[in-house]
Each structure stands twice: as C-alpha cells, then as structure tokens.
Amino acid sequence: MPEEVLRELGGDLLDLEGTGIGILEHSHRQPPFDRVLEGALDCCRRLGGIPDSHEILFVPGGATLQFTLIPLNLLPDGGVADYPDTDIWTAKAIVEARDAVPNAQIVVPFEGKRCAYDHVPSDAECPASKGAVYLHYCSNNTVHGTQYQRLPRCADGAVLVNDASSEIFSRPMDWSKHGLVYASGQKNLGVAGMSVVIIRRDLLQRAPRKLPSMLSYAAHAKAGSRINTPPNFAIHALWRMCQWMVREGGVGEMERRSHARATLVWETIDASGGFYTPLGQASCRSVINASFRLPNAQLDQRFWKDAAKDGIDGLAGHREAGGIRASMYNSCPLPAVEALVAFMHEFKRTNG
Numbered sequence: 001m002p003e004e005v006l007r008e009l010g011g012d013l014l015d016l017e018g019t020g021i022g023i024l025e026h027s028h029r030q031p032p033f034d035r036v037l038e039g040a041l042d043c044c045r046r047l048g049g050i051p052d053s054h055e056i057l058f059v060p061g062g063a064t065l066q067f068t069l070i071p072l073n074l075l076p077d078g079g080v081a082d083y084p085d086t087d088i089w090t091a092k093a094i095v096e097a098r099d100a101v102p103n104a105q106i107v108v109p110f111e112g113k114r115c116a117y118d119h120v121p122s123d124a125e126c127p128a129s130k131g132a133v134y135l136h137y138c139s140n141n142t143v144h145g146t147q148y149q150r151l152p153r154c155a156d157g158a159v160l161v162n163d164a165s166s167e168i169f170s171r172p173m174d175w176s177k178h179g180l181v182y183a184s185g186q187k188n189l190g191v192a193g194m195s196v197v198i199i200r201r202d203l204l205q206r207a208p209r210k211l212p213s214m215l216s217y218a219a220h221a222k223a224g225s226r227i228n229t230p231p232n233f234a235i236h237a238l239w240r241m242c243q244w245m246v247r248e249g250g251v252g253e254m255e256r257r258s259h260a261r262a263t264l265v266w267e268t269i270d271a272s273g274g275f276y277t278p279l280g281q282a283s284c285r286s287v288i289n290a291s292f293r294l295p296n297a298q299l300d301q302r303f304w305k306d307a308a309k310d311g312i313d314g315l316a317g318h319r320e321a322g323g324i325r326a327s328m329y330n331s332c333p334l335p336a337v338e339a340l341v342a343f344m345h346e347f348k349r350t351n352g
C-alpha cells in the first residue's frame with residue numbers, strides 16, 4: 001500500500017475525521033461510519049466508471065468465498081456455466097462451483113493445466129457452451145503471470161463473471177459485458193478478508209434459489225452491505241485506497257504505470273539470453289505479476305534469498321508454481337522495480 005495511505009489509516013485509527021474516536025471504535029450504524037460507507041461506494045464507482053446498472057457490494061470473506069457464492073446466486077439447478085481454467089485460482093473456483101451446485105454442469109472448455117498454464121485461451125481454444133448462464137474467467141492470473149488482452153467470448157445470453165482480484169482498477173473494464181466482477185481486498189483495495197462484488201442489478205432479482213442471508217447477494221444489496229457488523233476497517237481502507245488512486249490520476253494513470261513497470265522487468269527477462277524464463281507466453285504476459293524461472297530450482301532460491309538481503313523481499317513464486325514472482329500492484333513505485341531490475345542484471349552477471 002502507498003505509504004501516504006498507511007499514514008492516513010494510522011491517523012484514522014486514533015481519530016476518524018475529527019470525531020475523537022477511531023474507525024475501529026465507531027458504531028457501524030452512526031453517521032461517521034455512514035460517511036465512510038457512502039464515501040467508499042461513491043469513490044469506487046467514480047474511479048471504476050461503474051454504471052448505475054451495477055450494484056457495488058462489500059462482502060465479508062475473500063475471493064475464495066465468492067467461488068461458492070457466485071454459483072449459488074447465479075446458477076440454477078441443472079444449469080450450465082463455463083469455467084476456462086487458466087491458473088490455480090480458476091482451478092479452485094471450479095472445485096467450489098461443483099460443490100456449491102452439484103447438479104449443475106460446470107464445463108471446463110479450456111484446461112490450462114495441460115500447457116502448464118502458459119497462456120490464456122483464444123476463442124477457438126475455448127468454445128462457449130450453448131445455454132450457459134455465465135462464463136467465469138480470471139482476467140489476471142496472479143500465479144503464472146498471464147493476463148487476458150481481450151475479453152473471452154461467452155455463449156449468447158450468457159454474462160461474463162470476472163475474478164479481477166489481482167488487477168481491479170489497473171485498467172478500464174467494459175461493464176456492459178460483465179454481469180459480475182469481484183476482487184478480494186488485499187491487492188489494490190487494501191485489506192484481506194473482504195471482497196468487492198460489482199453485480200448487474202437485474203441478476204440480483206433473478207437469484208435461482210432462496211439462500212441464507214449472508215450467502216445471498218440480493219440480501220447484501222438490500223441491506224446496503226450492512227446485514228450485520230460489516231468489516232468496517234476493510235471498507236474504510238478501500239475508500240482511502242480509491243481516493244489515492246483518484247488523486248494519482250485514476251485508472252488510466254494506473255494502467256500507464258503498470259505498463260511502465262512491467263516493461264522494465266519483461267525487457268530484462270527477454271534480454272537475459274534464456275537465464276530468466278517466463279512462465280507465460282509473450283502474447284499474454286501480465287503487466288501485474290511477472291512470473292519466471294532461473295535455470296534450476298537452487299538458483300531460484302538463491303535469487304529470492306539474495307534479493308531479500310538487498311531489501312527486495314517477497315519474490316518467491318507461489319508455493320504451487322515455484323520460481324520467482326514479482327508482483328507489481330497499483331501502489332508499487334517505479335524505483336522499486338528499477339532496483340529489482342538492477343538486481344536481476346547483477347545476479348545474472350555473477351551466477352549466469
């Protein structure tokens with residue numbers, strides 16, 4: 001998170017906007033928190049250019065909970081949904097969807113595991129199922145470092161459902177094509193344990209089954225994301241993060257910065273003569289997560305351990321994929337990436 005946002009949040013813990021009471025201590029039904037919630041909704045809508053056709057919900061629980069809630073709220077018994085599998089997160093979403101609605105058909109039109117998740121599918125590789133209610137995809141694949149450069153094609157009458165956890169507000173979204181977009185908080189929105197769910201309002205009316213209220217998007221919408229005590233600090237942090245992104249120039253500027261950062265890393269990888277090997281194909285490389293390997297696992301380990309000694313921490317790849325992963329979320333400053341690239345050159349010189 002940007003240091004200035006962390007400092008703001010530190011102040012808000014002690015005293016929220018001159019009330020003399022911190023954000024954690026305010027009642028969630030009193031005017032100071034009303035202002036936080038309204039501010040967060042308004043700022044999120046302005047930042048993302050989210051149209052009135054879509055409702056914004058703050059739902060307790062991470063993106064993993066949405067893997068269950070999405071089919072429960074959108075997929076009728078016996079219904080069909082497409083789930084192209086492009087990374088470990090989509091694989092988990094498929095398992096959860098099958099458990100959530102056991103008698104629905106969860107079709108996997110593209111099995112990325114077969115190509116070590118090295119690309120996202122073209123339309124030809126990902127046939128849409130006739131009659132599907134929705135196509136669930138993950139626009140940025142956090143682990144293997146691939147990213148959709150265009151929207152996947154879904155069946156006539158179906159909507160797109162996007163897990164945008166690792167890229168929300170880093171590039172514009174075509175809301176007209178999306179029935180639902182969701183993201184967990186911990187990357188571009190601040191705090192883990194809450195998700196933003198942006199859902200077309202008509203889908204709320206068409207829920208296929210009666211659900212317990214905490215599992216129902218319609219119930220969250222009806223209660224204005226306050227069925228119970230909401231994750232007040234996570235909502236507040238999301239507001240501060242959205243305000244920061246607006247101040248910095250909005251989604252267009254976030255997109256420009258993502259490309260500037262990623263170009264530095266990918267160019268270094270491409271110029272390394274094969275010392276650094278990307279996990280993803282060049283046509284769909286992510287500008288958020290640069291995932292790559294060195295010639296062997298020992299060097300991978302030495303790389304991230306030595307980098308940590310130089311103050312560049314958190315580079316070990318995901319535990320299921322190994323290798324190295326440089327995650328460059330919206331608040332990652334360019335000098336941090338310049339330091340990484342300098343380290344990559346030096347590491348290759350001494351170990352290549």
Ligand SMILES: Cc1ncc(COP(=O)(O)O)c(C=O)c1O
Pocket residue numbers: 061062063064065089138140141142163164165166184185192193
């Ligand atoms: C694309 C994607 N989806 C889902 C998740 C899971 O999020 P959570 O841990 O909040 O459940 C992550 C976490 O990194 C992610 O990157």
